[in-house]
Amino acid sequence: MTHHRPADARDGAPAGVFVSFEGGDGAGKSTQVALLGHHLAALGREVVVTREPGGTPLGRELRQAVLHGEDLDPRTEALLYAADRAHHVASLVRPALARGAIVLTDRYLDSSVAYQGSGRGLGAAEVENLSLWATYDLLPHVTVLLDLDPAVGLARLTGDPDRLESAGDAFHRRTRRAFLDRAAADPGRWLVLDAVQPADVLAAAVRDRLAPLLGPVPAPGAASATTSATTAATTSGASTGDAETPVGGRLGR
Numbered sequence: 001m002t003h004h005r006p007a008d009a010r011d012g013a014p015a016g017v018f019v020s021f022e023g024g025d026g027a028g029k030s031t032q033v034a035l036l037g038h039h040l041a042a043l044g045r046e047v048v049v050t051r052e053p054g055g056t057p058l059g060r061e062l063r064q065a066v067l068h069g070e071d072l073d074p075r076t077e078a079l080l081y082a083a084d085r086a087h088h089v090a091s092l093v094r095p096a097l098a099r100g101a102i103v104l105t106d107r108y109l110d111s112s113v114a115y116q117g118s119g120r121g122l123g124a125a126e127v128e129n130l131s132l133w134a135t136y137d138l139l140p141h142v143t144v145l146l147d148l149d150p151a152v153g154l155a156r157l158t159g160d161p162d163r164l165e166s167a168g169d170a171f172h173r174r175t176r177r178a179f180l181d182r183a184a185a186d187p188g189r190w191l192v193l194d195a196v197q198p199a200d201v202l203a204a205a206v207r208d209r210l211a212p213l214l215g216p217v218p219a220p221g222a223a224s225a226t227t228s229a230t231t232a233a234t235t236s237g238a239s240t241g242d243a244e245t246p247v248g249g250r251l252g253r
């Protein structure tokens with residue numbers, strides 16, 4: 001793959017902003033997505049908050065299968081994440097970007113590269129190419145890496161571990177390394193934050209990084225998208241439960 005089409009280069013449509021959050025389990029991704037979603041919605045922007053796996057109705061079925069279903073061999077696992085991503089991008093992310101929305105996703109393609117490519121040992125290039133094929137090369141404008149010792153992240157979580165959370169220390173150390181290496185190779189896209197910092201400090205750093213991308217704030221009373229069905233309805237009471245089923249691609253957790 002020689003070039004990656006940026007998020008706003010397809011169809012000549014009005015360009016939104018696509019932001020992904022990455023990192024280990026318990027690093028604080030959903031907390032930061034919710035904080036940023038609230039901030040941007042308060043500014044009058046249309047914000048779509050979503051996640052992988054499970055940002056769509058089909059995706060929620062795939063999420064259940066891949067995290068809580070029968071044992072899967074690594075290629076099956078990689079293909080299920082890629083199928084979730086393909087449908088998520090085609091049915092939710094690209095239409096939102098075409099409307100000019102800001103799309104915040106809790107995990108995206110880099111999770112596959114780190115978890116399946118490095119953690120499962122399938123190879124970063126193959127797994128990246130699979131996801132690029134699945135999404136017609138859609139990459140985020142900005143990817144925030146919440147970097148944390150995996151033991152600290154896993155200790156933050158409550159509830160029964162899913163298949164990936166149960167994958168072992170060495171697996172999680174490989175995924176952390178893969179995220180850091182990927183970020184170092186493409187500093188223009190990535191913002192790497194030390195996720196031991198308090199949530200409000202991290203949120204401020206994310207806002208600072210995004211500010212130049214967001215353009216002017218809509219005038220008061222302008223037809224902003226705050227009434228749209230896809231406007232963020234995030235809450236800061238983050239939950240990692242799988243039982244919640246966000247509606248219409250929103251993730252309110």
Ligand SMILES: Nc1ncnc2c1ncn2[C@@H]1O[C@H](COP(=O)(O)OP(=O)(O)O)[C@@H](O)[C@H]1O
Pocket residue numbers: 023024025026027028029030031032156157195196197198199202238239240
């Ligand atoms: N910066 C932080 N410092 C300490 N605890 C945090 C921080 N951010 C989130 N948490 C807590 O850690 C747990 C996991 O956070 P969450 O945002 O769900 O992580 P993730 O989505 O990466 O799995 C939650 O209980 C959350 O309240």
Ligand SMILES: Cc1cn([C@H]2C[C@H](O)[C@@H](COP(=O)(O)OP(=O)(O)O)O2)c(=O)[nH]c1=O
Pocket residue numbers: 024025026027029030052053067081106107108109111112113115116164165240
């Ligand atoms: C998107 C994605 C997630 N995953 C894994 C990482 C997580 O362990 C699991 C579920 O993601 P997630 O719900 O984000 O878990 P958490 O909130 O605990 O971080 O799926 C992959 O292995 N590959 C992928 O492409």
